[in-house]
Amino acid sequence: MPIVVALAGLLQLLLAGMFVIMLVAYRTAGPRAQRAVNAEAVRQGADPRVLGEHGIRLEEGRWGFAVGYAIAAVLVVLAALNLSGSEIGRVSTFAVQPLVLLGVGYVTTIQVFAVPVTVSAFAKLDDPRVQGLDIRSVLRAAADALPAWYRPATVLRWLLATVGSLAVIGALTMPAAAGYFS
Numbered sequence: 001m002p003i004v005v006a007l008a009g010l011l012q013l014l015l016a017g018m019f020v021i022m023l024v025a026y027r028t029a030g031p032r033a034q035r036a037v038n039a040e041a042v043r044q045g046a047d048p049r050v051l052g053e054h055g056i057r058l059e060e061g062r063w064g065f066a067v068g069y070a071i072a073a074v075l076v077v078l079a080a081l082n083l084s085g086s087e088i089g090r091v092s093t094f095a096v097q098p099l100v101l102l103g104v105g106y107v108t109t110i111q112v113f114a115v116p117v118t119v120s121a122f123a124k125l126d127d128p129r130v131q132g133l134d135i136r137s138v139l140r141a142a143a144d145a146l147p148a149w150y151r152p153a154t155v156l157r158w159l160l161a162t163v164g165s166l167a168v169i170g171a172l173t174m175p176a177a178a179g180y181f182s
Helices: 003-043 049-053 062-083 087-112 114-123 135-145 150-173
Strands: none
Touching: 003 049, 003 062, 003 087, 003 135, 003 150, 062 087, 087 114, 087 150, 114 135
């Protein structure tokens, strides 16, 4: 097996693994982070419901978990097909990996840069209920409620979804890869 194919499969498996690990951790940590955010809002004299109205929701719904696990499953299947030399896997990767790059890359970019994006968005709000709310403290409360490894894992997932997706596509277009698939 060419090293470029092994690299592509490994990157796909790593991203799938990051999805599963982070979803499992977030199952319990997400509600805890939401409670911390709500408590910080109350401590500052704000109604915590206003945060949800403006997009600060840290509990993942069933749909979000289903999508995350489905993405992980698709990546595992693609990796298995690619590692076994199946041309169907390679062609499917050329169709799916750009969607991972754009879709997962977009969502994880927002997650990686959540604090500056949210602070900027809240500064522009005309809602008097959030005037004077220290949104950085609210977000810090959420971060403190998550496992210490969660932030670095978020950055790693972002890198795997973006740079990793580009590397997977590039690796599978190499001449060494082309001869492996049948």
